[in-house]
Amino acid sequence: MPTPPLLALYGVCKRFGVVDVLTDVELEIRAGEVVALLGDNGAGKSTLVKVISGVAPADRGVIKWEGRTVHIRRPQDARDLGIATVYQDLALCGNLDVVGNLFLGREIRRLGFLDEVEMERRTGHLLERLTKRVPDLRAPLVSLSSGQRQTVAIARSLLGDPRLLLLDEPTATLGLEQTNEVLDLVDRLRDRGLGVLLISHNMGDVKALADRAAVLRLGRNNGFFDVNTTSQEQIISSITGAAENVPRRMAHRESGW
Amino acid sequence: MKGKRNTADNPRADLPTPTVEARQPHRRRVVARAVESQVTVLRRKLGAGELGLLPVVLVLVAVWISFQSLNENFLSPRNLSNLSVDIVGTGLIAVGIVFVLLLGELDLSVGSISGLAAAIFAVLNVNNGVPEWLALIIAVLAGTVAGSVQGFSFARTRVPAFVVTLAGLLTWNGLMLYILGTSGTINLDENGLVAKLTSYYFTNDAAAYGLAAVGSGAVFLVSYLDNRRRKAVGMRHRSLPAIAVRTGVLAVIAFAAAYVLNQFQGLPLALLIFLVIVAGLDIVLRRTHYGRQIYAVGGGVEAARRASLSVTRVQTAVLAVSGTMAAIGGLFLASRITSVSQGSGTGVLLLNAVAAAVIGGTSLFGGRGTTWSAVLGMLVIQSIASGMAITDTPAAVQFMITGGVLFAAAVIDALSRHSQEAHGRA
Numbered sequence: 001m002p003t004p005p006l007l008a009l010y011g012v013c014k015r016f017g018v019v020d021v022l023t024d025v026e027l028e029i030r031a032g033e034v035v036a037l038l039g040d041n042g043a044g045k046s047t048l049v050k051v052i053s054g055v056a057p058a059d060r061g062v063i064k065w066e067g068r069t070v071h072i073r074r075p076q077d078a079r080d081l082g083i084a085t086v087y088q089d090l091a092l093c094g095n096l097d098v099v100g101n102l103f104l105g106r107e108i109r110r111l112g113f114l115d116e117v118e119m120e121r122r123t124g125h126l127l128e129r130l131t132k133r134v135p136d137l138r139a140p141l142v143s144l145s146s147g148q149r150q151t152v153a154i155a156r157s158l159l160g161d162p163r164l165l166l167l168d169e170p171t172a173t174l175g176l177e178q179t180n181e182v183l184d185l186v187d188r189l190r191d192r193g194l195g196v197l198l199i200s201h202n203m204g205d206v207k208a209l210a211d212r213a214a215v216l217r218l219g220r221n222n223g224f225f226d227v228n229t230t231s232q233e234q235i236i237s238s239i240t241g242a243a244e245n246v247p248r249r250m251a252h253r254e255s256g257w
Numbered sequence: 258m259k260g261k262r263n264t265a266d267n268p269r270a271d272l273p274t275p276t277v278e279a280r281q282p283h284r285r286r287v288v289a290r291a292v293e294s295q296v297t298v299l300r301r302k303l304g305a306g307e308l309g310l311l312p313v314v315l316v317l318v319a320v321w322i323s324f325q326s327l328n329e330n331f332l333s334p335r336n337l338s339n340l341s342v343d344i345v346g347t348g349l350i351a352v353g354i355v356f357v358l359l360l361g362e363l364d365l366s367v368g369s370i371s372g373l374a375a376a377i378f379a380v381l382n383v384n385n386g387v388p389e390w391l392a393l394i395i396a397v398l399a400g401t402v403a404g405s406v407q408g409f410s411f412a413r414t415r416v417p418a419f420v421v422t423l424a425g426l427l428t429w430n431g432l433m434l435y436i437l438g439t440s441g442t443i444n445l446d447e448n449g450l451v452a453k454l455t456s457y458y459f460t461n462d463a464a465a466y467g468l469a470a471v472g473s474g475a476v477f478l479v480s481y482l483d484n485r486r487r488k489a490v491g492m493r494h495r496s497l498p499a500i501a502v503r504t505g506v507l508a509v510i511a512f513a514a515a516y517v518l519n520q521f522q523g524l525p526l527a528l529l530i531f532l533v534i535v536a537g538l539d540i541v542l543r544r545t546h547y548g549r550q551i552y553a554v555g556g557g558v559e560a561a562r563r564a565s566l567s568v569t570r571v572q573t574a575v576l577a578v579s580g581t582m583a584a585i586g587g588l589f590l591a592s593r594i595t596s597v598s599q600g601s602g603t604g605v606l607l608l609n610a611v612a613a614a615v616i617g618g619t620s621l622f623g624g625r626g627t628t629w630s631a632v633l634g635m636l637v638i639q640s641i642a643s644g645m646a647i648t649d650t651p652a653a654v655q656f657m658i659t660g661g662v663l664f665a666a667a668v669i670d671a672l673s674r675h676s677q678e679a680h681g682r683a
Contacts, residue, residue: 075565091563093556095624096549104553105564113544117486124492142677 004067005030006164006195007052007083012061014047021047022219025061027197029164034186034196036210036227038239043216045199046088049166052197053085054078084162088169090153094142099123101141102156126155130185147178154185164195171205183209203232215239292502308673313617313633316662320637324644331647334520340643341518342455344635345527346371346590347606351613351631352535353582356575358614359542359555361623362418364579366407366425367610371587372602373433374400378451378588379443379597380436389450397584403429404580408573418576426607434599442598445591454530454592458522465515465524468532473508480504527589531632534585538578539628551575555623586610612659613638616666622674637662 005028014022022044029035039045050056052063054075063070065081072078078085092101099120108115108122120137127134135148144152150170157165167186171179186196186209200206206213207227215222215238223238237243324331350367357364374396381392403425411421437443445452459465480500487494518524542548553561554571562568590606591597615621616637617630638659645655 075563087563089559091557091560093553093560093624095556096552100549100552104549104561105566107546107549109546113540114546114549117483117490117492121490121492140677 003030004064006066008064008067009052010062010064012048012051012058012063014044014051014056014059016047020219022051022058024220025216026221027214029195029197031163031195032190032193033212034190034198034210036206036213037197037199037216038206038213038235039216039222040239040241042218043239044219045216046168047219048216049085049168049197049199052078053083053166079160082161082163083166084157084160084164085166086150086153086157086168086170088172090149092141092149092153092156095140097140098127098135098137098144098152101152102126102159104156106159123155126158127151130155130158130188131181133181145178146173147175147181150174150178150182151185154182158189162194164197165189166197166199168199169201170198171200171202179205203236206235207232217241290496290498308618308669310618310627310629310633312666312669313630313637316616316665317633317637317640320640320644324640324648327644328647331644334517336643336647337517338521338525340636340639341528342525342593343643344632344639345455345531346586346593347609347613347638348531348631348635349534349586349589350583350606350610351617351635352538352628353579353586354610354614355617355619355626355628355631356538356542356551356578356582357418358619358621359551359623359626360418360572360575361555361621362411362572362575363611364404364407364422364576364583365419365607366403366422366429367579367583367586368602368604368607369426369429369433370400370403370580370583370602371590371606372597373403373429373436374584374587375591375597375601376433376436376443379445379591382449382451383443383445384440389446393451393588396588397581400580400582400584400587401577402580404583405573405577407580408576409569411576412569412572418572422576430603433602437597437599442596445595445597447595451588451592452595453526454589455525455527456592457526459524459526459529460522462519462523464529465518466512468524468529469508469511469515472532472536473504473511476507477501477504527592535628535632542628547574552624555625609635609638612663615670616662618666618670620670620674621667622670625674634666 007027007029009025009027012022012025012027013020025044025048027035027037027048037045037048047056051058052072054072054077057073063072070077070081072081072083093104096104099116102123103119108118110118123137124134127137131151133148135144135152141149141152150173154165154167154170170182170186174182183205186198190196198206198210210227213225213227213230213235215225215235217239218241222241223243225235225238227235234243321332330336350371353367354364377399378392378396381387381395382389387395407418407421407425410416411418414421477500480495480503481497484494484497484500515524518528542551550561550566550571553564553566554568558568561571587602591601613634614626614631615634617626617632617634619626619630619634641659641662642655644650645652645658
């Protein structure tokens with residue numbers, strides 16, 4: 001019997017007011033696999049990430065973690081399962097140093113006081129594994145480059161030893177060299193057996209990194225592709241809607257609802 | 258402190274050690290290297306816009322030199338000793354303001370809360386015969402409660418803190434006038450506990466020197482132990498001479514201050530309490546989980562929230578701290594004049610407290626600053642006031658000069674923030 005996927009979503013729906021943002025969405029992510037989540041603006045990518053990370057829980061649908069049905073209602077639930085999220089705006093404190101940001105909200109204490117030595121040691125170890133150019137651990141975050149900040153944000157998400165990492169547009173604000181560094185990093189995380197869900201607008205990144213791609217269009221699945229065997233054009237046409245891989249939205253609505 | 262450390266280091270590097278001639282060049286090299294590494298760190302920090310306490314120290318030195326050249330009594334033990342007591346009342350209020358500024362907010366009610374606390378104490382103790390210690394505790398707790406109420410309203414309603422506390426300014430001032438009633442001015446017991454707060458001096462020389470020794474000893478011990486742990490796990494650490502140089506400079510300043518105080522009446526109780534509170538709250542801010550949360554909320558509310566910090570609790574607690582500190586400061590101010598009147602806690606008190614925190618280098622944008630900036634900023638403000646009094650300059654000029662210093666401090670703050678961000682973009 002094959003091992004069940006790390007995370008599987010079936011029939012996930014999410015409404016904001018009167019707007020159906022996600023309708024019957026399915027998704028599977030296996031350990032040691034990078035799945036790209038693609039779609040035009042407003043296709044529901046970020047909402048899907050929020051559903052999985054517990055920020056905006058699903059209205060309906062089934063979420064299975066290693067084959068077991070789970071309920072993700074709060075960010076805490078996702079974190080307890082081993083799901084970590086790196087948001088597009090990173091959500092770091094500019095005035096705190098690298099160590100402070102990494103351990104924010106889960107500081108190590110010693111005799112009631114912050115144990116800066118231990119936190120700095122662990123930060124150093126973690127960052128050495130992730131990047132070749134470790135930033136000054138005591139520099140406030142505003143003084144780091146955007147690539148370094150991205151590395152810190154990813155390192156922060158890895159601190160709790162997650163099994164699944166959600167990356168929302170990790171390379172959108174980065175230059176070429178920094179992008180390569182982040183892509184290398186994601187590659188190494190996959191080799192370590194993590195499941196990664198990568199949201200990206202950049203087909204280059206997707207081609208370079210992802211094993212499979214899931215396309216969302218207007219809040220519905222619009223095809224799953226094996227990135228290595230599918231042409232870029234095919235994927236793009238499914239993003240733009242030139243190729244409809246599921247019944248049209250109107251037709252579906254008439255029959256189903 | 259950083260600036261002083263640096264300038265005062267160099268003469269120490271040339272200290273002769275005639276008894277062990279063979280080791281002298283070696284030791285000198287070690288010290289020189291320690292000084293050098295300090296300078297490198299300092300230069301990097303300055304380049305990145307982390308000015309810390311350097312500007313306020315420079316301003317303080319400049320103010321002291323100017324007034325000393327105008328009137329040689331300015332740096333007399335008597336004047337400096339009085340100065341060290343005069344800064345305490347407003348300085349304690351400024352410490353609370355530092356907490357609020359760390360969130361990037363402003364508390365306008367501290368003046369009124371300080372007056373309210375003093376009035377509550379006076380009415381309970383003098384008019385109703387409540388024991389001093391009990392009246393003191395109730396007065397301080399009243400400040401805590403007033404601050405908490407404001408903090409909770411601010412955190413829950415998301416009305417900016419300066420508006421909530423502006424309403425507080427009026428409310429607490431009205432409450433104070435109501436409590437004082439028709440009595441107008443209430444004189445405190447000249448020999449009572451509260452009067453002693455600012456009139457008691459430890460005349461024994463050992464007190465001031467002891468405080469200096471304990472203070473620098475503690476700083477040395479903490480950095481030495483910290484360093485030893487870093488060395489044990491193979492992390493970047495300072496050499497022993499570097500630590501010695503740092504604490505050495507601190508000790509020189511501390512013992513010089515103790516010497517000056519002992520030339521007059523000894524260590525003032527008020528100064529001792531002030532320094533203990535400031536040092537204690539500094540440890541709370543920089544070394545505890547609670548303090549880290551304050552910096553985090555000041556650096557980014559959204560980031561703090563996503564890191565599952567309770568922003569509401571932090572904001573409420575911070576305004577509670579500033580209310581408490583305002584009440585304590587108000588009692589010291591009342592102690593200085595041994596009376597409470599309808600004018601208590603009004604006038605330039607609030608403005609001076611905010612100005613002290615900002616002049617001391619606490620950022621108006623939140624997330625940067627220490628409690629020591631309240632001490633240094635208050636020293637600058639009070640030095641200007643005292644220098645003006647000594648040189649018979651009209652108060653009008655005093656306001657203008659203090660205003661200029663405050664403006665300069667705000668500009669330095671904005672520029673250093675800008676330079677930090679530019680540093681990141683490069």
